[in-house]
Amino acid sequence: MYLQKNRLSHLIYYSLFLFSSNSYAEKIIYNQNDVFKQNDTLTIASSGSFRLQSLIFDEYNSTNDALKSRRDGYNSFSKISLSSDYKFANDWHFIIGSETYINYPKILRWHGRYQKSDSTLTANQLYTGFKNNRIGTFKFGKINDLFYDVVGVKTDLADYTPIAQPLDYSNQSAFDGTGSANRTLRYETSYKKLDFYSAYLFQDTNTNYSTTTFKRKYGLQVATEYHFTPKFSWANAYQYNNGNLSSNSSGEQKKYNGHVLGSSLFYTDNKWLLSVGINYTKNILPTKSGIIQTAYNSETFGIESYAGYKFNINQYSVQNIRPYILETHFKYINGRNFKQNNFGIGTAVKFKYGIGLDIEHYFTSDTVNTPDLTLLRLRFDY
Template sequence: MSKPCFYKLLLSCTFILSNLTFAEITLIDEQQIVSESDRLKLTTSGSIRLQALNFDHYDQSNENQKYRRDGYSSNSRMYANADYAWNERLHLIAGYQNYINLPKMLDWDGHYRSSDENITTEQAYIGLRDSAYGTVKFGKIYSIYYDIVGAKTDLWNYSTLAQPQTWSPVAYTDGTQAAHKTLRYELKTDKANLYASYLFKDSTTVADTDVQYQRKNGAELAVDVHLNKNLSWATSWKYNDASLNNQQDKHDLKQEIWASSLFYFDGKWMLSFGAGWYKNLVPNFDAYSESSDFQLQSLLNTEAYGVEFYAGQHFKIEEYGIKFIQPYIMGNQLEYTSGSEFKRRDLGVGIAARFNHGFGFDYERLYTHDTFQTPDMHLFRLRYEW
């Protein structure tokens, strides 16, 4: 079977499965596999997200994003989770998450870049969960910083612009987004959730350069405190011992994040605020663009801070095929305190609508002021979730 035919078959099967139910789909749920008290459960879920970005005008800062005007896949994803319960207390778990680029898979010209991947694995891990002592996971896993702090303000579509994973040239190796070879521990209680992880050695090549980034090791800690049933406050710390290498030079560096965020939702109002400080993680854009002759140590010799906020009001409808409508305002700011002159601020308004049968629509109007003079933008997103 050719690849295009295979991808079309995969997409067809996805729609068939998702039309069975518009929530998490249970593929396997069997008891007494090995013993009288065990149970195996395999579930899947996901979303298809087609998005269009329409800038007020196009110039050097956004010329390479013209293909996005007519629609492209924006973080369409599929999840698979396995849970083998040896007994009521002890569970062997596994998780898998990927991004799927449907226009690329279906060869929809003009709606993807030739360099895009068809499928990108975001997470793939195994673990052991004990109801009393917590959960241990190992594999490719999202950073604790993003999962616990950054996700609290990742509530709008064009978000995380003040977080380091958006700007880092190696976000899947330095662990600002995710990282291979991560050992992670979680303990959840009524008062607070505690997290810790250790990142083993890993390396990659910085895109469009001959520079190799190597993470020698890393560590993360976080706590998410439940202030009350509607309000939580998370704080995280992240550290990497890393190096940059090319054919002429080597530069050792220490990378660090301190970040904190608040999230509130009472069924009507959804509010969040987050801030972070990033050392040697976001690049020096001038040095990065002059990859042929820049000083190696200047690439990540930076300090920056980021701030994000979101405020939305939830209107439950449950009529005319509409589940809810949520208008919101949002904003962020990223600014370097050393190593670069770059800064960016975004302010905007948006509305999210969710309909029956898993469909949804989002619109955002974003007003941007930054060093690159990025134009203002309209964002449209169609989504389908199961």
């Protein structure tokens, strides 16, 4: 039952992978010197992406029948990011960052384009901190996990959802270190060609899932990225999460220790964009049997790869066209009989003024007979 229900959400996520731009450059909306005192500087910047998406399955069955409404178009993780940088002394900056998912069809009451259970606004990140050009950067608040920000994003080229990563499968991503988590303290620094990241996740409040309560005691994260050249890099990350699982009915408790390990290679230039990433998890994703009895007790393996080539057009309002192919594999090594392979082909067309159109088709083979699908996406990025 859980697997079938979980697949309904995954069917959406699996279709969200394309290249539009590896990351959208922030637009400066305010930049002023001598704001509060002499020689200080305040900079405020923003970026955003609004996406309307449609899913068309080759056939509808018990696993995706509830998604028929998605054919008419729905919001696909539209978001707005805001950041501020206040330089108050030589080499010292006070920073604030936020990222909010916006379900604009629900805000506009665009019936048929959202579900009642959908959130209107979701604060995915909200943090503050200090930056020093020599010492590094400290951040505290709700922040993306290091695995995703350093390793996973290399193959999540749409920059808003992975395909074969633990973030997509976890039902506790806000607490188990696979997604953005509250009470995160992160440190970032660079030395020559090496970028270094570390994070500590403090104890968080309880979160309920079905008949189970999960409570994080603490988490540890570390990641590195080595830049062989400005165009080619190698990223690695490891995460550990310590917590407790308890039954809401019997009160039975189990200690929980989760691990995530991953690596990715990434290459980009004016034409090509190539990437491949792998990940391994232990005790992160729930098993098909009872969560309390097994304490998750699972091992999974995932791999993602992508290759795209850009043709510059610069005519008739079309800036470029990027055909691409992608492939993903995900399987439970222990804990559940589930695996899935995806092969996708698509074309991303970028017009002027930040407008884009994406057409994709996915060939899927898995243990729950997920049908192939075609995806259409209209987007506006700034």
